[in-house]
Amino acid sequence: MISFEQVTKRYRSGQLALNKVNFTIKTGEMAFVTGHSGAGKSTLLKLMMLIERPTEGHILINDVPIDGFNRRQIPQLRRKFGIVHQHHQLLSDRTVFDNVALPLIIAGFAPRDIGRRVRGALDKVHLLSKEKQLPEMLSGGEQQRVGIARAVVNKPPFLIADEPTGNLDPELSAQIIQIFKDFNDVGVTVLIATHDLALLARMPHRSLTLREGKLIGSGMPLSSMNKSTITQDQSHTNAAQADA
Amino acid sequence: MRHKPMLKGSTNIETPAVQLSPTQPSFVAWRQHHRSVATESLVRLAKHPLANFITMLVLAIAITLPSSLNLVVRNLSHLLGPESNTLQMSLYLTNNVSPARAQTIVSQLRDWPEISQAVYISPSEAKQSFEQREGFAGLIDSLPNNPLPGLISLHISSRTLSNEDATQLKQKATLINGVDRVMMDLQWFQKISAIVSLFSQLATGLTVLLAVGVMLVIGNTIKLAIDSRREEIIVIKLIGATNAFIRRPFLYLGLWLGSGAALLAVGLSKISEYALTYAVQSVITAYGAEITLLTLGISDSLILLAVGAALGLTGAWLAADHRIRSLEPR
Numbered sequence: 001m002i003s004f005e006q007v008t009k010r011y012r013s014g015q016l017a018l019n020k021v022n023f024t025i026k027t028g029e030m031a032f033v034t035g036h037s038g039a040g041k042s043t044l045l046k047l048m049m050l051i052e053r054p055t056e057g058h059i060l061i062n063d064v065p066i067d068g069f070n071r072r073q074i075p076q077l078r079r080k081f082g083i084v085h086q087h088h089q090l091l092s093d094r095t096v097f098d099n100v101a102l103p104l105i106i107a108g109f110a111p112r113d114i115g116r117r118v119r120g121a122l123d124k125v126h127l128l129s130k131e132k133q134l135p136e137m138l139s140g141g142e143q144q145r146v147g148i149a150r151a152v153v154n155k156p157p158f159l160i161a162d163e164p165t166g167n168l169d170p171e172l173s174a175q176i177i178q179i180f181k182d183f184n185d186v187g188v189t190v191l192i193a194t195h196d197l198a199l200l201a202r203m204p205h206r207s208l209t210l211r212e213g214k215l216i217g218s219g220m221p222l223s224s225m226n227k228s229t230i231t232q233d234q235s236h237t238n239a240a241q242a243d244a
Numbered sequence: 245m246r247h248k249p250m251l252k253g254s255t256n257i258e259t260p261a262v263q264l265s266p267t268q269p270s271f272v273a274w275r276q277h278h279r280s281v282a283t284e285s286l287v288r289l290a291k292h293p294l295a296n297f298i299t300m301l302v303l304a305i306a307i308t309l310p311s312s313l314n315l316v317v318r319n320l321s322h323l324l325g326p327e328s329n330t331l332q333m334s335l336y337l338t339n340n341v342s343p344a345r346a347q348t349i350v351s352q353l354r355d356w357p358e359i360s361q362a363v364y365i366s367p368s369e370a371k372q373s374f375e376q377r378e379g380f381a382g383l384i385d386s387l388p389n390n391p392l393p394g395l396i397s398l399h400i401s402s403r404t405l406s407n408e409d410a411t412q413l414k415q416k417a418t419l420i421n422g423v424d425r426v427m428m429d430l431q432w433f434q435k436i437s438a439i440v441s442l443f444s445q446l447a448t449g450l451t452v453l454l455a456v457g458v459m460l461v462i463g464n465t466i467k468l469a470i471d472s473r474r475e476e477i478i479v480i481k482l483i484g485a486t487n488a489f490i491r492r493p494f495l496y497l498g499l500w501l502g503s504g505a506a507l508l509a510v511g512l513s514k515i516s517e518y519a520l521t522y523a524v525q526s527v528i529t530a531y532g533a534e535i536t537l538l539t540l541g542i543s544d545s546l547i548l549l550a551v552g553a554a555l556g557l558t559g560a561w562l563a564a565d566h567r568i569r570s571l572e573p574r
Contacts, residue, residue, distance in 0.1 A: 049482070051573050071569075072486075079484035089479045106485045110273045150483070 001027050002048060002158065002191070007057035009043050009213075017043040019213040020057070025191060027062075027157070030184040032200055033193040035210035041193040044210070045162050049081055050074050061158075079107055082151030082188075086163035088143045090135040096122070096146050097131040103154045121153040122146075125179060141172040148179055152188070159183055161192045165199065173199055278492070285496035288469075289504075296501070299465055303505030303552075306458050308512045310451035311540070311548055315513070317443045319538050331410070333417065334427040337394040341422040346394055349420060353398060358413055361399035367392045393424065407434060455555055462501050462559035466494050470567045482573045487565075494564040495557060502556015506549045513540050513548075 002025040009018040018040045025031050033041050046052040047059055050069060058065050066077055082103075090099045100121055104114045122128045125145035127138075135143055144164060151159060159180065165173035177192075177199065184190045194200065200207055209217035289296050335353075337346060346364045353362040365373075370392040375381050384390060400413070410428065417426045470477065477490055517539050524537060540548075 051482070075481075075484045075486045075489075077484075078482065083482060089482070091476050091479060102480060103483050105277065106480060106483060106489055108270065108273045108277070110270055111276050 003060040005058045007054045010055045021215045030190040030205045032207035034207050039210040040213045082156040082159045084147050084151045084161035084164045086166040088147035100149045121149040125149045159188050159190045281493045282496045285493050300505045304508035306454045307509035313447040321440045331400045333398040335396040335423045336425045338424045360401035363397045365395040458555045459559035463563035466560045466563040478573045491564045495560050498556040498560020503553040506552020510545045
């Protein structure tokens with residue numbers, strides 16, 4: 001569970017990136033964060049992983065407030081998150097296999113487990129045949145999928161993606177989102193920041209809408225409002241809307 | 245921090261991802277990681293062989309200088325200094341002392357704690373040894389009687405002997421019945437001690453300075469290596485790498501640089517030793533002395549290696565710790 005309670009983030013430059021934001025994403029939920037660029041989407045994700053710290057308010061991950069974490073606690077927190085970036089952030093001098101293995105090596109997995117888990121993750125994103133290649137030999141969509149494999153290889157409870165479809169055409173975007181849904185189906189909490197409204201319109205998932213640092217909406221996209229899933233999601237939405 | 249997975253919100257879905265707690269870092273994995281990081285840093289070193297060799301050579305020279313000077317100091321004190329037991333005292337006996345009386349004095353002297361060795365040389369023995377010298381043969385025979393006095397030669401265990409102690413010892417010996425004169429070259433003793441201690445202080449100063457220099461050079465190399473892997477460090481910080489994990493390959497790099505430099509320094513020392521031994525030996529032979537030079541032994545080489553490795557590790561640590569902490573994802 002990820003909870004933001006009255007979270008404000010003001011950068012040193014004076015820029016107000018988030019202004020008293022409240023929301024809760026429940027365990028096993030899949031949600032989107034949307035808004036124009038500069039609306040505070042990236043800041044929101046950075047605060048969860050303590051890349052930035054909130055100026056005011058509290059952030060709770062599984063009911064534990066993380067805003068008071070010290071430097072030594074940060075790595076443990078980040079291992080709970082699988083992170084997918086727009087610019088996939090793969091290491092160009094290492095093979096696909098080695099890139100995906102990184103979170104496992106960092107977490108101290110035994111060597112025999114590493115091979116098994118890496119191949120499992122690559123299999124899920126249909127890239128098992130490319131494990132020995134370098135990232136630059138792959139297409140944009142494939143690189144993004146390697147990024148996803150790396151994000152999920154240590155089976156983190158949370159999967160966070162910042163504009164994962166930013167550089168991809170609609171068909172590839174749909175594929176990538178499908179992979180996220182597959183992980184969500186097995187219980188991973190998924191949060192995706194995107195400004196791809198066309199993509200959102202097709203999704204029966206809650207989206208948190210940010211404008212100039214304020215959370216202005218936290219509901220289902222209009223097109224899916226009349227779908228049957230609404231009853232299940234309504235409870236999440238009501239609580240969050242009340243906060244906003 | 246470790247919290248229980250929260251499953252309240254998700255009713256019927258399977259949640260293997262949440263239930264699976266990550267395997268605790270095992271010792272096997274940790275050891276394996278160290279091994280692979282150690283090898284990887286070596287491979288990285290080998291990728292720029294010339295540049296890294298030159299760095300190591302500079303470091304090796306910086307290590308060789310003080311270690312060689314230390315060796316010179318050890319040789320000096322071995323050859324000339326107080327540790328060599330070269331502080332001798334000669335007691336010249338009066339003519340009326342019989343050999344038996346001389347032996348009594350010798351055994352009396354042996355009881356003194358400062359005396360490590362006492363030997364009586366009778367006038368006839370003194371004559372013999374005198375005549376063995378070139379050009380002196382038959383000289384004493386040409387005189388009406390042997391003018392050489394009996395002599396007691398003393399070696400003083402002078403390791404802890406100060407100048408005042410030496411003067412007191414000399415006075416005490418003069419008071420022995422039958423002793424005519426006491427000879428001890430205190431000035432020589434003092435000069436040599438002063439020179440040896442000067443060199444030894446110089447060596448200590450130089451060692452400290454160059455050790456700091458070695459650490460700085462290694463630290464700077466590590467800083468450059470960290471900067472060239474900036475992006476990678478930020479990426480792995482983002483996926484939960486601890487600073488210790490990120491620091492590890494750079495510490496190994498420092499360790500390899502330091503030990504490599506020390507190994508080169510041992511080689512350099514050995515080369516200069518062979519070159520110098522020949523020259524020094526010919527000087528020694530010319531003076532007719534029988535002296536063995538102290539050289540860099542196996543234990544010295546091992547110490548040098550350990551020191552090099554320690555300097556490399558420390559230099560790398562000081563540079564890497566600060567640098568890596570300052571690199572944060574934005």
